[in-house]
Amino acid sequence: MPEFINKNVGPFVSHRRTMQRHRKSNQPTSPQTMTDFHYQLTGDYVHLPVMDNVPIYMGKIGTDPEEGITMLFVLPEIKNILRTGSTFLMDGTFAAAPSFNRECQQLYVIMGITFNTGFPIAFALMSRKTARAYNALFKWLLEIEPQWTPQTIIVDFERAAMVSQALWRKVGEFGMIETCTGHRNAYDIVHMLMALPLLPVDKVMEGFLSIRQFYTENVENSLPVESCRIFQRYFQYSKVC
Template sequence: MTSHLNTISFLVSQKGKPVLVKDNFIYKLNKTTNSTKYYRCAEQSCTVTLHTDLNDVLVKVKGDHSHPPEPDEIEIRKFKHNLKQRAIQETVPIPKIYDEESSRFCLTSLSIAILPAQREIAGSLNKSRRLQTPVIPDSQTFDIPEVYSKTLKNEPFLCIDKFIRRKTRVLVFVSREQLTLLFESSIIFMDGTFSASPSIFDQVYSLHGIKYQQCFACAFGLLPDRKKPTYKFLFQELKNLAAEMNLCFNPVTIMSDFETGLAEAIHSELMALSLLPLHLVIQSSDDLFELILQAPSNKFDLLKPLFNYFDNYWIKHVDLKKWNVFGLEIRTNNNAEGFHNRLNSRLSKSHPNIWTFIKCIQGEQNRFNHLMIQMKGGLSSRQKTARTLAIQQRLNTLYLRHEKGDISDSELFEGLSYVVAKNMVSKKK
């Protein structure tokens, strides 16, 4: 067994060269031969030397140090090294990195006293970060270095990179394992976010799949606009990739945010229509409008534009199957929207540059790998809240009563609207 007295470690100097640490003394590499590395104490007046083999195994130490050990200097060097590595590898703001590392390191009072302040070291850290970052493009016409087209494990990540029109580009980042999960998922979630998008693109569009009752972020797209041809192009490209993998991209259910901005709030009865069995939706909508016609003129004038919008768009324009969620326990797109909240939080700023954005989603892809391994190892999905379980139980009870004939179609609709209203009130608290 190797004695702790023979334990050595390594740090990196400010010039990027390795330095050896033993017993809280620092050594610099002096020369290397075919069999041995020769180190000398970093203190200029000290003559102690240290030898290792080419595999960094300690061979011997010669001489006695003419100065005391330097544990504080070593801790500061470790602290600075961690700061620099995180500044280069992560997109987290420098002040936040400094604060996190300060909390993580148990520095002595002496170390803290001689430690550079955040404002003193920020300049060099920002410079190190800039040296590792390509030129930030001001249009969608730019080259992507290989390191930004791979995952953190150096696997292919940029799977779609095409110009759909002149100077109009679509980028989609997804690993092969993420593609497989997406194509095999019968339910997928889709959502767009705009603040996380680099300014040269219009939006970040993400697609999520379900496995082990867990929602996984699978594909990260940068889209140039919100036009129908762009979405059609995206899905056709994904179908082409599925065919190349001998898979099929044809989900049974797609959860997406259909919000158009035309109505800020929808009455609970209208929201309850999505919970009805599909064959009852049209009649229930008509019955509801008949009730509104009987309302006082001032209330009718307020509600009529809302019903016109709902009828013209959701009933006549959008296929009912696209928004009806009867029989589904996953009824909203909150998983995708929650991911975008996480993404915005990790980016720490609106409209980051393209390289910062790619680094962030490389981290998200790595998180996907870790979560998938944990789920395969038996980790259970997050438990539903008591409120969610209670709402599901109310819905199941209403459906069962309707199936048995205990309540009519109109009573089912009324009961569902009460559940929706109760849920809306709970969320506001």
């Protein structure tokens, strides 16, 4: 329909490209590492990470390779939830984290629950997901807000998910799929072992021994000798895992 043809498309595209070039010329150079990003936020672009004229970038920590690098951002307007809140949700995301040439492993978010709503309080770019890295992060938060005394912390079961995936892969590698398909109790044992990481640490071994007992009483005598040998290997692997 000729009457709807925009005769000014050419100039519009030209102006848009000009705006894009102008915007790009005023943007900081893309940092290649987390340390580069830190220097930008504490150097020429220190005026950018602010909210209501209050800096939100707290700095960078990490004293050794095990801790890695953590860059912490805290929102000032709701930081008081750290002091007054009792329930907190913590989770890491990979999709939203900047890569920095794959140096950054996750964006870790700490949310306070109040009025039945989660409010993001702190964001941490982390290059490691080790216990030392998390300990350093929480110690830092306590330095920022010494009165942070959470009563309940809700986290994802990342470690449990990794163990579960590893155990399920071994079912295929050990040739146990047919056994689990044809024997309901054998199938249940595999899934009970996959759920062990969800137990309190001091109850894991007790749970493992209970599963072994269930296997002895309900499965072992009904399986061929070779299948029993494979199950023993599987138990040994799950104990190490």
